[in-house]
Amino acid sequence: MNQSEKEQYLREYSILKNEGKPFFPYAVAKDSIMAVIVMLVIMFLSMEFGAELGPKANPTTTTYVPRPDWYFFFLFEVFRVMKEVPKYTPFAAIGIPTLCMLGLFLLPIYDRSPERLITKRPLALAAGLMTIVTIAFLTVEGSSTGSPNEVQVTPPSGLTASERTAFYAGEIVVGESGCLGCHLIGDYGNNGPGPPLTHIAKILEPGGIAATLRNPTAPMPSFAGLAQQSPKKFKYLVEFLSLLH
């Protein structure tokens, strides 16, 4: 907006403002009714859904799959999608939200046209609707993603019957153990903070896998407890991972 457009806006605005009504009581009345509605909605949600508390935080549990609150689902989904390109994940996971926020932040700096009517701002209308649709889509996707516990990888060919049994059993243990919270196995799980396990057997011997599970680098939890409590599950876990060539 140049100087004359600014002055014209202020002139027109002061006329419209002068024709208006005083803030109190007219706007205050509407705001108060809205406040009562907001209050009732919050009270209704509280009474209907409460604030249930899950089991106490257990830093050693290996079966818990973290989920954020619903308003972070769209970010969650961005991270999930970004794991497809591991090389760019750090930049994409943080960079995309940061860029979006910068875009919002600087909006009045780069959009300086004097036009305010949305029907005469096709670019803004398209961008606004796109943003809404994208965020809604990502939120729905993020909330309806199948259990992030599950992993279903095709077993490598040429397995013996016992290896095949161990493979499927190990798959379940992986799901139960929450490995996918931090690791990628094929198309399943999250890329990071842990390294992808898709081809872990190429890097580590079964003995190395077992040792890492018992004695991992933080923040990965130790699976020594699992090895003690149910050595069978631990064995399946190691066998499954050792088959990921």
Place this chain on the structure above:
Amino acid sequence: MASVPKTPLVPEPLQPTEPDGSPMHPADALAEGGLTVVDWLDERTQISPGLRWMMYRKVPKGINWAYTLGSATLFAFLNQAVTGVFLAMYYQPNVNGGAYESIRNINDNVFLGQFVHGMHKWGASVMIVLIFLHMGRVFFFGAYKYPRELTWIIGVVLLILTLAMGFTGYLLPFDNRSYWATIVGVNINNTAPFLGPYIGDFLRAGPEFGATTLSRFYAIHMMLIPGIMAALIGFHLYLVAKLGISAPPWLKAQEPEAAITTVEV
């Protein structure tokens, strides 16, 4: 001088009596006393011109219900503040036998505890929804344009701070869900280029997720961010009142000559 005026130039101090001198009803006397207190305060603060400016400023015509979304967001923030104070009376930011148990206590034993806890929890969601609706209204009405650019920028900062409130508050109940979601959240932060590891260390209060992490999140959640938010909301509101609420974009001002005749004097 022909006659001495009967009434002195400075009137007698106001007495709680009716104009005809009869004793005042106690309720009226109380109201009178209240007015005296208000006058006393106003004489010392000189606040009434400011209040009058705030309350009787004109709002352009054509204002509809979409314009209540901002104040509704403010109301949701106040709800968070009040319910948060009550939760803080019972909450203990202690990892080893404190945090989780104190929330359990709020839910199970404290009078209306779960109700207030629920209002805080769901109030957060309602506030986020209202912020986005308010933002949508401002965007589609072009209300962020001259001269209200700074109001918008402060609003975006408030949005980011509200999301940060959601993130830090999620850990406090210290159940499995909050613990693991926060671990993942902090780890994602950690992967950010350059600053990531520092932000991660700051949030965790060290390289490991430990006992001080929870109290750090608690302090950020209940003191640092709310303080900044309250100040920014004050500034946001000041700008809204100072610059005037934007008119609906479809209204066109009449020609100045024609308009002048319709302005009430």
